[in-house]
Amino acid sequence: MAEVHAEMVGSVLEVVVAEGDVVGGNDVLIILESMKMEIPVVTEEPGVVSKIEVAEGDVVQEGDLIAVIDHV
Amino acid sequence: MTVLDNRAAATEAGTGETRDPRDPRTRLEILFDEGTLRLLAPADLSGVLTGVGRVEGTPVVAFASDPRIQGGAMGADGCEHIVHAYDTAVRERVPIVGLWHSGGARLAEGVESLHSVGRVFAAMTRASGVVPQISVVFGPAAGGAAYGPALTDLVILSEQGRIFVTGPDVVRSVTGEEVTMARLGGPEPHSRRSGVVHVVTPGDDEAFAVARRLSVLLGHQGRVRPGDVAEVDFSPLLPENPRRAYDVHPLVDGVLDEPGVELHPKWAPNIVTVLGRIGGRTVGVLANNPMRLGGCLDATSAEKAARFVRMCDAFGVPLVVVVDVPGYLPGVGQEWDGVVRRGAKLLHAFAEATVPRITLVTRKAYGGAYVAMNSRSLGATRVFAWPTAEVAVMGAVAAVRVLHRRTLAAAPEEERAALEASLAAEHEKVAGGLDRAIELGVVDEIVMPEKTRGAIARVLAQTTPARGAHGNIPL
Numbered sequence: 001m002a003e004v005h006a007e008m009v010g011s012v013l014e015v016v017v018a019e020g021d022v023v024g025g026n027d028v029l030i031i032l033e034s035m036k037m038e039i040p041v042v043t044e045e046p047g048v049v050s051k052i053e054v055a056e057g058d059v060v061q062e063g064d065l066i067a068v069i070d071h072v
Numbered sequence: 073m074t075v076l077d078n079r080a081a082a083t084e085a086g087t088g089e090t091r092d093p094r095d096p097r098t099r100l101e102i103l104f105d106e107g108t109l110r111l112l113a114p115a116d117l118s119g120v121l122t123g124v125g126r127v128e129g130t131p132v133v134a135f136a137s138d139p140r141i142q143g144g145a146m147g148a149d150g151c152e153h154i155v156h157a158y159d160t161a162v163r164e165r166v167p168i169v170g171l172w173h174s175g176g177a178r179l180a181e182g183v184e185s186l187h188s189v190g191r192v193f194a195a196m197t198r199a200s201g202v203v204p205q206i207s208v209v210f211g212p213a214a215g216g217a218a219y220g221p222a223l224t225d226l227v228i229l230s231e232q233g234r235i236f237v238t239g240p241d242v243v244r245s246v247t248g249e250e251v252t253m254a255r256l257g258g259p260e261p262h263s264r265r266s267g268v269v270h271v272v273t274p275g276d277d278e279a280f281a282v283a284r285r286l287s288v289l290l291g292h293q294g295r296v297r298p299g300d301v302a303e304v305d306f307s308p309l310l311p312e313n314p315r316r317a318y319d320v321h322p323l324v325d326g327v328l329d330e331p332g333v334e335l336h337p338k339w340a341p342n343i344v345t346v347l348g349r350i351g352g353r354t355v356g357v358l359a360n361n362p363m364r365l366g367g368c369l370d371a372t373s374a375e376k377a378a379r380f381v382r383m384c385d386a387f388g389v390p391l392v393v394v395v396d397v398p399g400y401l402p403g404v405g406q407e408w409d410g411v412v413r414r415g416a417k418l419l420h421a422f423a424e425a426t427v428p429r430i431t432l433v434t435r436k437a438y439g440g441a442y443v444a445m446n447s448r449s450l451g452a453t454r455v456f457a458w459p460t461a462e463v464a465v466m467g468a469v470a471a472v473r474v475l476h477r478r479t480l481a482a483a484p485e486e487e488r489a490a491l492e493a494s495l496a497a498e499h500e501k502v503a504g505g506l507d508r509a510i511e512l513g514v515v516d517e518i519v520m521p522e523k524t525r526g527a528i529a530r531v532l533a534q535t536t537p538a539r540g541a542h543g544n545i546p547l
Contacts, residue, residue: 008365008401035366035398036467039317042363062405 001050004041004067006060010034015056017067021049029067030054047071093276096121096136099171099210102280103127103134112160113153117141119174120150122157124164127284130291133161136171139211144174146216147181151188158195167204167291169283170224172233176215189216196223200543201386204290208283209233209269210276212253222268225383225544226286226335229269230279234258263338267376270335285333289347290387293354301329301351301529305522306434310460314435317362320344320394323434324359327392327525332357335380340373342366345380350392351529356384359394360445362435368401369418369441371411378417379547381425388539390532391429393446399439399466415444417547422450424542428535430454430528433461433515448514454531456519463509468496471503 010032017029028040029049051068054060091098100109104125112122112133119142122135135157137144146154154170161168177185193216199205200223207221208228218235221227229235236257243249243256255261262269273279304326311318324346325331332348342365346357358377360367369377384391400411422429422444430453431446442463446452457463465471472495473480483491502508509515519527 008368009403035368035401036315036470037317037362037366037398038313038315039366040363062403 001071002043002045002047002069003065004029004043004069006032006041006062006064006066008032008034008039009059009061010039012054012056012058012060013038015052015054016040017049017052019049019052023047023049023069032060041066043069045069045071092140094139094173094211096138096171099136099280100125100134103169103171103283104132105129112157116149118147118149118153119144119178120146120153122153124160124166127287127291130288131164131166132169132287132291133157133164133166134169134171137174137217139173142175142178142180144172144211144217145176145178145185146174146189146192147178147185148188151185151192154192155195158192158199161203162199165203167206167287168199169287170205170207170220172207172209172213172217172221173211174213174217176217186216189220192216192220193223196220197543200225200545201540202543204287204387206283206286206290208279209235210279212239214239218257222546225290226271227269228271228273228279228282228286229259229262230273230276231259232276233279235262235268265339267336267339267372271333271337282333286347289333289349289354290389293387293389294349294352296351296353296529296532298351298526298529298533301525303522303525306524307521310434310521314460317366319363320359320361320367320396323394324357327357327394327528328355336376340370340376342368342370343373343377345376347389350525350532353532354389355392355532356380356389357392357394358446360397360441362396362398365401367397368399369397369415369444370401370406371409371414374411374415374418374444375547378414378421379544381418381421382540382542382547383544385421385425385427385540386542386544388427388537390427390535391425391446392528393429393431393452395431395433395437395442395445396435397438397441397445398436399441415440418444419450422446424540425451426538426540428453428532428538430531431456432519432524432528433457433463435460435462437461437463438466439464448516453535454517455515456517456524456527457506457509457515458521458524459506459518461506461515461518463506463515464500464503468500468503469493472496472499475499 013033014031047069050070108125205224234253259272263272328348332346344359
């Protein structure tokens with residue numbers, strides 16, 4: 001299991017995956033808007049998205065939990 | 073001593089499979105080209121073996137701890153060997169590689185061993201910026217054996233390597249905390265958190281391979297042959313949406329002849345630092361990585377970049393700086409982390425550097441971060457910009473919102489957006505934009521993505537080699 005946390009403060013522009021989705025390594029989970037940029041938040045390793053903790057429009061702080069990935 | 077020598081000879085005579093992988097002689101033999109190892113002193117009970125040899129033909133000095141003797145602990149005799157190896161490397165002006173597997177200073181020798189370990193530190197510091205120093209850590213490197221590698225230019229950690237000041241037993245007895253050696257000082261903490269280690273490898277073979285590559289990159293830098301530099305069209309690497317972040321690694325790999333050795337890949341990943349070659353010549357590449365923290369500079373990345381710039385400058389390695397930076401990361405966390413003090417290190421490092429240093433602005437170069445990323449004002453040799461580049465204090469819209477706050481507030485709401493857009497266009501003409509940057513001389517030339525490699529290689533070929541006269545303090 002791997003937790004994906006926000007690296008920086010920002011607002012959630014788009015949630016790209018849904019709970020239950022199978023993801024590879026380096027797949028985009030959500031797109032964060034920060035510093036007037038659209039920054040994809042990606043997986044490190046493949047797995048299944050077991051939890052998405054944010055919705056579009058949410059403001060996240062550095063360190064906030066974004067998603068949980070179960071490794072298969 | 074004679075007995076040990078005979079034993080070493082006996083094991084050496086056996087087949088490759090029977091060699092003890094922890095034997096320092098084995099390790100030195102793997103590091104060097106086959107048959108080139110010449111010991112600087114006969115094997116003894118000091119726990120250290122030293123030698124000279126060649127790596128891809130380039131002469132290199134090396135020393136290795138012997139973990140089979142008192143856990144590789146460092147006493148007066150072993151330290152004397154290391155100091156002698158350093159004297160040899162400095163005299164011959166060749167890189168020195170330390171192969172570490174040591175519990176630290178020899179307890180049984182008391183203060184004498186502390187004094188000796190301190191003399192090793194002093195030798196390393198005297199050699200700093202004079203000859204490249206590379207450390208490979210294969211097993212525990214504790215106490216004095218931790219600070220040894222930490223004083224050198226580049227630290228490679230093999231999977232079983234552990235670097236810490238005090239081990240789990242001491243931690244438990246002092247703080248009551250239960251912690252493993254891996255959690256204290258294994259690959260995970262040192263690759264992501266501490267910045268102690270430049271490269272983590274999955275095994276010893278890979279660690280040797282990286283040490284050999286870095287030895288040659290720094291020990292035999294070569295000369296640029298611009299004719300050998302094939303062009304690559306980089307434009308497909310930038311997203312169509314200028315606001316969209318992207319991974320800068322393919323761009324850095326493409327600028328180099330072949331992918332180089334990335335240093336600190338997981339620590340402060342918002343800036344990428346790579347040693348590689350362009351047209352056959354060693355260069356150091358720094359690049360903002362928009363994929364991480366939007367490519368912003370922050371306290372840690374500025375410090376990482378500053379140390380890299382100073383190392384390259386000390387060894388005469390030209391720099392290529394790829395800029396796409398929206399600014400410094402704002403926030404209380406950054407200010408309290410010392411983004412001002414640590415960011416100043418990067419300004420200092422670039423401003424003092426005497427090596428040829430080329431800047432390439434691919435997209436954004438905004439604000440204080442624009443200055444810090446090897447701007448003309450800090451002494452860049454040449455500043456290129458792609459046609460997509462923006463050089464400004466901040467984005468035009470953000471700027472007019474500050475500069476024309478009252479005018480915008482006074483305008484009727486339905487006209488505000490249009491007014492903002494026209495003010496922004498006007499502002500861009502006067503204050504920002506590439507034309508103005510060229511007029512001011514802060515950008516020398518617009519270069520097309522598909523002509524970039526040749527442009528960089530020509531500058532490298534034309535500039536006079538230079539080298540900073542300073543050490544490389546581990547910032």
